Amino acid sequence: MTDILICHIERYITLDEESKNLIIQSFSTFNLLKKELILTEGDLCHYTYFVAEGCLRLYYVDNKGSEQTIQFALENWWMTDIEAFNHHRSASFSIQAVERTLLLGIRKNDLDLLVKEIPDLEKYFRNVYERAYSASLLRIKLLRLPKDEFYALFCTKYPEFIQRIPQKLLASFLGFTPEYLSELRKRNH
Amino acid sequence: MTDILICHIERYITLDEESKNLIIQSFSTFNLLKKELILTEGDLCHYTYFVAEGCLRLYYVDNKGSEQTIQFALENWWMTDIEAFNHHRSASFSIQAVERTLLLGIRKNDLDLLVKEIPDLEKYFRNVYERAYSASLLRIKLLRLPKDEFYALFCTKYPEFIQRIPQKLLASFLGFTPEYLSELRKRNH
Numbered sequence A, B: 001m002t003d004i005l006i007c008h009i010e011r012y013i014t015l016d017e018e019s020k021n022l023i024i025q026s027f028s029t030f031n032l033l034k035k036e037l038i039l040t041e042g043d044l045c046h047y048t049y050f051v052a053e054g055c056l057r058l059y060y061v062d063n064k065g066s067e068q069t070i071q072f073a074l075e076n077w078w079m080t081d082i083e084a085f086n087h088h089r090s091a092s093f094s095i096q097a098v099e100r101t102l103l104l105g106i107r108k109n110d111l112d113l114l115v116k117e118i119p120d121l122e123k124y125f126r127n128v129y130e131r132a133y134s135a136s137l138l139r140i141k142l143l144r145l146p147k148d149e150f151y152a153l154f155c156t157k158y159p160e161f162i163q164r165i166p167q168k169l170l171a172s173f174l175g176f177t178p179e180y181l182s183e184l185r186k187r188n189h
Helices: A002-009 A017-026 A082-087 A108-117 A121-143 A147-157 A159-164 A167-174 A178-187 B002-009 B017-026 B082-087 B108-117 B121-143 B147-157 B159-164 B167-174 B178-187
Strands: A028-032 A037-039 A047-053 A056-061 A067-073 A094-097 A101-107 B028-032 B037-039 B047-053 B056-061 B067-073 B094-097 B101-107
Touching (some): A002 A017, A002 A047, A017 A108, A037 A047, A047 A082, A056 A167, A067 A167, A082 B121, A101 A108, A121 A147, A121 B082, A121 B121, A147 A167, B002 B017, B017 B108, B037 B047, B056 B167, B067 B167, B121 B147, B147 B159, B147 B167, B147 B178
Antiparallel strands (some): A037 A094, A047 A101, A056 A094, B028 B101, B037 B094, B047 B101, B056 B067, B056 B094
């Protein structure tokens, strides 16, 4: 499972055997069942997670009690509550497995040590955050489109999500009612 | 003006004199008047900008012809159309000075060279993008709140924006009509 992470890191930087071993030793593995929570809003957020297989979602519960999905992470994406993780604060979001999911997780202190040992990892993580930032900008832009255009663009940009994410969660992420999403899907077939 | 950038970088990493000089030589300065554009949607995006003084906004024009503001950058923030900048594509956003603004800009090739010369800069930029990503996550969360709650939270979190940003732009950023924003402001006084 750590091969997938090493392989992803090597897209950006070169690693020698010693570095690879150090990375592998710094991560713990987590095997989540569908719908299992790995972080609960209000708890401390000790880990940042790399998705080796499966899919996570980041969400919060709004003041009407509905779950609002902010982000999904498929294979090769990282997910955590970044503010809570970096500043040892309690989490503003929960993280749940959308399907059976295999994760690699690393604690803040271990990550800091690892990056000190392998400074090239800063380059890797700069790329990871740059992509995450860029995706969230696009997200903000899409959120302002008329709903049908938003959906059409989203389908073009992220076809793999449309296939894998349950309709109810996708609707929450897109800010639609499940009924409206189902109507749009029919219209587009 | 480059002192402000050096000072900001030194919050995250240590720089020797040679590195400082190299950084200073790699940047161009831009002095923008209020409302001046530094990037226009559709053009190539050659630079990424550091705000030394003033304020920028990132926006696009929607299909009804209205400007939609996605993000502001005050002093010590970076701004560019990150996708266009990294992949030499034409810009999906425009960038405009909200007030008289002093910028430091660096071209993609020069930035790549600079980071190669001073690898510690990867750590600096990892932090820059981590913060930007984190701010945009909060933004997505806030956008889903009822409008009055969104405004109240925004005022608490970013009081300096409320003071400096013209009402019309702030309304566009918050997704309000200027009339609704003006009503909220009266209610909160």
